[in-house]
Amino acid sequence: MKLLCLSTAEQGCSLAIVDGSILVCEEFWDARLTHSRRLVKMIEHMLENRAFMALGDMEGFVAARGPGSFTGLRIGISVVKGLAYAMGKPAAGVSSLDGIAFRFDHCSIPVCVMMDARRNEVYCAVYHFDHGRLMSKTKESVVSPEEAIGMTSGPVVFAGSGSKAYRDIIEQTADNPEFADRFLDSVSATALLRSLGSKEDFFNCSENRLAPVYIRQSDAQLQFAEK
CATH class of the missing domain: 3.30.420.40 (ATPase, nucleotide binding domain)
Structure with missing residues (x-):
């Protein structure tokens, strides 16, 4: 199964594409740009210039679901959900840890x-x-x-x-x-996929539902609660 996986749980962004048990390519960016400004371009670049595949070739999508940067997680999960919906393909979430x-x-x-x-x-x-x-x-x-x-x-x-x-x-x-x-020390898209290796039908597993897992409240929520 051809899968595209990404993590935006931290400042850096990790992307990987696998074909079954074969790692096609993996890239990591640590530039100080917001994920919203670079993520889609990174995906396009990897597909076209590294994997030599089209988005339509992907059979599923995986993203880090948290914990991590609240904003980063929301961006990554939203992008993966959008791609999965547009392509009519399944999506799953995996713990950043x-x-x-x-x-x-x-x-x-x-x-x-x-x-x-x-x-x-x-x-x-x-x-x-x-x-x-x-x-x-x-x-x-x-x-x-x-x-x-x-x-x-x-x-x-x-x-x-x-x-x-x-x-x-x-x-x-x-x-x-x-x-x-x-x-x-950073979240690896390849490691996210490797964690799914022994699971059967992980796209339909509640444990891998694609939704953010923050573990704790955001700093804004904590500051509001302290007032």
């Missing part, structure tokens, strides 16, 4: 994904893999860095923007931390 964790799906020790949620908090989940297969995953949550570290024990790989923002705390508190390379 999965899009980081599945970069390490052959890791022999647990992976703690920490995305910087600001306000001294991180979006977090801890994953256990066995030769590419997900064995367990904690509930996704927004917690303090200390609480995230408390979800782990023994040797652990820390990944995601939060693992770098709070590296000092992790080094002082965690039992035996290892850190992912910085270029592996």
Whole structure:
């Protein structure tokens, strides 16, 4: 199945096209332009100049559904929904945290994904893999860095923007931390797709419904509640 997948959960934007189990191409942009100004052009460029395919060749669409940037998520999900509707093809959503964790799906020790949620908090989940297969995953949550570290024990790989923002705390508190390379801290469209690999008929799975998952209220909502 030919699939187009994207993530706009963070400042950078990741795009990938696969044909069955074959990765056709993947691109990542970290330019400081809003997703609304570049996303459609990025998709057109990738299809025409990298994949040598047309939009009509796609048999389905996948997007990161959150957590992450509220505005970025809304833009990415809206674009994917629009493309799916226009082409009459199915669409699915995948956790942004999965899009980081599945970069390490052959890791022999647990992976703690920490995305910087600001306000001294991180979006977090801890994953256990066995030769590419997900064995367990904690509930996704927004917690303090200390609480995230408390979800782990023994040797652990820390990944995601939060693992770098709070590296000092992790080094002082965690039992035996290892850190992912910085270029592996972002959500990968390929990893999003890899997380779906073992699922059957994921387009009709409620877990993969294409709707934003913010986990917490926006900063504007939090500020309003504090008044």
